[in-house]
Amino acid sequence: MSFYCKGWRRRLCFILLVLAALFTLSWVMQALLDEPEIALIYGEPWEDMRQRSSALIPPAIPGRYAFHIPKSDARLRFIDPEYGFVTPLARFFTISFDNERVASIHMSPQIEPLLLDDALKVVLDLQNQWREQGWFVINPESDPPLADTPQWRAQLRDINKGGRTFWQAGDKYYIMLDIGRFKDSRHPDEERYLITLEVARPWVIRDE
Incomplete structure (x- = not known):
């Protein structure tokens, strides 16, 4: 044969x-x-997040509260049937773990300091995702959502002010979103901006 x-x-x-x-x-x-991503469910076992994600991240340390950083730029895919959202690629990205479970998230959803137009696009897209998914602004009078208006642009250009807003998803999650001027040595003659985003359990009291 x-x-x-x-x-x-x-x-x-x-x-x-x-x-x-x-x-x-x-x-x-x-x-x-494909863009590497960290796909996580808040509070889940750390190893479940590692197996689901395409970006590499070290294993949790048993019995410790600490944080790890993905080994490459990565976007966050926040998985929740009601409140899920996705960020752009991030270079600064830390995820805390507590007793080998996913805890708080602290990141800058960008890979470099951005021009104001580009930074606003990122911020407004994130806010639109949260709004569509049922998140609400915690203190709309004192910390309203960011917007692309002359007033907001003037405030953001003020190096001593910047902008900050707080969002909440039911009684499950809390987000602090911050944007401000950032001195970028690679672009010394340009106004560049840094966005920071923190996800944690709710603790801020909502305005009545």
């Missing part, structure tokens, strides 16, 4: 090999093009 492909069998073998190569190449290219 011959193990060589002959005639139509040879052509079939060739076609199958080409298809297998194309499938492998497509899979590799997709993996390279």
